[in-house]
Amino acid sequence: DAGITQSPRYKITETGRQVTLMCHQTWSHSYMFWYRQDLGHGLRLIYYSAAADITDKGEVPDGYVVSRSKTENFPLTLESATRSQTSVYFCASSTQTNTGELFFGEGSRLTVL
Amino acid sequence: QKEVEQNSGPLSVPEGAIASLNCTYSDRGSQSFFWYRQYSGKSPELIMFIYSNGDKEDGRFTAQLNKASQYVSLLIRDSQPSDSATYLCAVNPLTGTASKLTFGTGTRLQVTL
Numbered sequence: 001d002a003g004i005t006q007s008p009r010y011k012i013t014e015t016g017r018q019v020t021l022m023c024h025q026t027w028s029h030s031y032m033f034w035y036r037q038d039l040g041h042g043l044r045l046i047y048y049s050a051a052a053d054i055t056d057k058g059e060v061p062d063g064y065v066v067s068r069s070k071t072e073n074f075p076l077t078l079e080s081a082t083r084s085q086t087s088v089y090f091c092a093s094s095t096q097t098n099t100g101e102l103f104f105g106e107g108s109r110l111t112v113l
Numbered sequence: 114q115k116e117v118e119q120n121s122g123p124l125s126v127p128e129g130a131i132a133s134l135n136c137t138y139s140d141r142g143s144q145s146f147f148w149y150r151q152y153s154g155k156s157p158e159l160i161m162f163i164y165s166n167g168d169k170e171d172g173r174f175t176a177q178l179n180k181a182s183q184y185v186s187l188l189i190r191d192s193q194p195s196d197s198a199t200y201l202c203a204v205n206p207l208t209g210t211a212s213k214l215t216f217g218t219g220t221r222l223q224v225t226l
Contacts, residue, residue: 031211042117042201042218043157048211056212090156100147100205100214104156 003027006091006105014113019078021108023091029103030096032074033058034066036087037107043090049074050096081112116140117204119217127225132189134220136202139183146178146185147203151219157201161187192224 004025013019023032034046035058045058047066055066063085065077078085088109092102118137126132134148145164149157163169163176163185175188185204189196199219207213 033211040218043216045212045214050210050212058212094211099145099208100162100203100211101159102157102211102214104158107156 004091004093004103004105006089006108008108009106010109012111012113013081015082016080019081019110021076021078021089021091021110023074023076023105025072025074025091025093025103027093027095027103028071029093030071031094032068033092033094033102034064034074034076035090035092036060036085037090038087046076046089078110081110083112086110086112116215117202117217119200119202119220121218122221123223124220125223125225126192128192128194130192132192132196132222132224134187134189134200134202134222135184136186136204136217137184138202138204138215140204140206141180141183143180143183143204143206144208145205146176147205147214148174148176148185148187149201149203149216151199151201153198189222192222194224194226197222197224 007022033048035043049055049068091105148161151157161176163178169176173190177186199221201219202217205214
């Protein structure tokens, strides 16, 4: 039972490059989320998706793009990475009826040089 | 202005003692409240949720909610070294979706031998 997996776990890239972080869940949860976690800011929502082909912005969406063509996948793309996007990124999922019980992936640590 | 406030700690308690973690929130209309535990370098995991005023107990954990005073707390009885982690408070102003869930920055708990 893999649950929710993220890849890559660690990534170093340069300013201006495009980066895609992958997220895959095996539970068929309706909702999927992307958070970033930074010291002093806690977890902040970037984008979320209520179902396939339905996505919406969270608190800090600028500089990020998401898609959800299949229920189980929710990739996050940084179209032109900036140093301020250096962070730990967590993908999470939840069932349709849960209001806050999130199941998190292991996280992807991204460093932008 | 932060919407969910937590003391960053570290909160140090001896093994076997009661650890008390506190969280205040600004949105008086908040509906549901969550405590997540995050070990260093790992992803958050849900340990408790509470919706109604009062206490909710689950094993060694008790969540307390006081909506009038806008605070929620987590008590850990018989603290163990394995409880050493960062505890994230999360508050949701809505029901039915986790898209507005707001996290505090977390309190780091250290349980000493």
